[in-house]
Amino acid sequence: MTDHDTIPNLRIVWDVGRLSEWASLLAECGQSSLTQSFGYHQAMLTVEGWRPRLGIIELSDKPIGLVVMSERRLLRVVRIARLHRGPLLRPEARKPSVFAMVMKLIRQDYPSGPLNWTAVVPEWTAGEEAVSMMRWAGFRRDKAPGYRTLWLDLRRPEADLRSGLAQKWRNALNQAERTGLTVEIDRDGKQQLTWLLEQYQKDKAEKRYRGPSAKLVIRMRTGMYKDGDILLLRANKDGVPVAGILVLGHGRAATYQIGWSDAVGRSARAHNLLLWQAMLELKRQGRDWFDLGGILPDTAPGVTAFKRGMGGVEVELAGAFR
Incomplete structure (x- = not known):
C-alpha cells in the first residue's frame, strides 16, 4: 500500500442511524461476526462496562459496511478502545484498498498515544498483505496469534x-x-x-x-x-x-x-x-x-x-x- 491508494469519498460516520438500519446493514454484510452485532455489545456494556460506538462506513454517501468500537475511560482521561473482528464490509466492497482505507480512518479517530490505548483484531485473512495494509494504516503488529475459526x-x-x-x-x-x-x-x-x-x-x-x-x-x-x-x-x-x-x-x-x-x-x-x-x-x-x-x-x-x-x-x- 502507498499513500496514493487513499479513497477520498470513503468515510466512517459515527453515532448515527436507527438500530433497524444497523440490523439491515449487518445482514447485508453476509459473513458477519458476533462481536460486531449490537446485541453482543449491549451485553458487554452491562456486564463489563465497555461502551459501544457504532460507525457506518460510506462510499460516495452509500453505506458499504459497519464497525463497532468498544470504549472505556481510565481516570476519565485515558481512552481505552478495542475492535474485535471488524470492520464488516458488504461482499462487493471487500477489497484490499477499501479495507486498508477504513483501517486508516479508524487509526485517525483512535490515534496511539499516552492518553489513547487501542487494540484491534481486524476481520481480514492473515498474510503478508494484511500486515502490509495494517502497517500502512498506522498500526503495529502485536504478539498475540491470529484468531482461527x-x-x-x-x-x-x-x-x-x-x-x-x-x-x-x-x-x-x-x-x-x-x-x-x-x-x-x-x-x-x-x-x-x-x-x-x-x-x-x-x-x-x-x-x-x-x-x-x-x-x-x-x-x-x-x-x-x-x-x-x-x-x-x-x-x-x-x-x-x-x-x-x-x-x-x-x-x-x-x-x-x-x-x-x-x-x-x-x-x-x-x-x-x-x-x-x-x-x-x-x-x-x-x-x-x-x-x-x-x-x-x-x-x-x-x-x-x-x-x-x-x-x-x-x-x-x-x-x-x-
Whole structure:
C-alpha cells in the first residue's frame, strides 16, 4: 500500500442511524461476526462496562459496511478502545484498498498515544498483505496469534451439506440418529438456557477452559431473543437431558457459542446430532453462514478435529494490532 491508494469519498460516520438500519446493514454484510452485532455489545456494556460506538462506513454517501468500537475511560482521561473482528464490509466492497482505507480512518479517530490505548483484531485473512495494509494504516503488529475459526456455507443444499461432512463425523451422526435421541429446540432461551448454563459452568470449572461468563450469556440472550437470534437445542435420552448447545444469530450468520454433553451424550454422539439439527434450523431461518466458534489446534486438538469434521472452510485472521 502507498499513500496514493487513499479513497477520498470513503468515510466512517459515527453515532448515527436507527438500530433497524444497523440490523439491515449487518445482514447485508453476509459473513458477519458476533462481536460486531449490537446485541453482543449491549451485553458487554452491562456486564463489563465497555461502551459501544457504532460507525457506518460510506462510499460516495452509500453505506458499504459497519464497525463497532468498544470504549472505556481510565481516570476519565485515558481512552481505552478495542475492535474485535471488524470492520464488516458488504461482499462487493471487500477489497484490499477499501479495507486498508477504513483501517486508516479508524487509526485517525483512535490515534496511539499516552492518553489513547487501542487494540484491534481486524476481520481480514492473515498474510503478508494484511500486515502490509495494517502497517500502512498506522498500526503495529502485536504478539498475540491470529484468531482461527471454521465457516460453514449454509447456502448449499442439505444433501451437499451432509455429503460435505467428514466420513467419521457423518458415521457418528448416523449413529446418533439411530440411538433414540430426541431433540428439543428452544428459540428464545426461556425453557433451556438456565439448565444449559448450569451444566456449562460446572464443566468449565472442572476442565478449566476459557469461555464467556454465564452472566454475559444471559445478557446476550436478553438483548437478542426478540430479534430471533437465540437458538438452543437439547438432546434427551430416555427423557433425560444429555447434551445441549447454544447458537447466536447475527444478521445472515450465526455463531456456535457454548455446548455441553455428559457421558451418555458423548457415547450417543449427541453433539453431532445437535449441530446437524442446528445447521438445518439456521437454513430454515434464512441464515447463510455458520461460524463454528474458533479452533485451537495446539491446545484443544480434539475439539478442533471435531469442528473440522463438519466440512467448513478454515480461516485465520490477521492477528492483533495496536
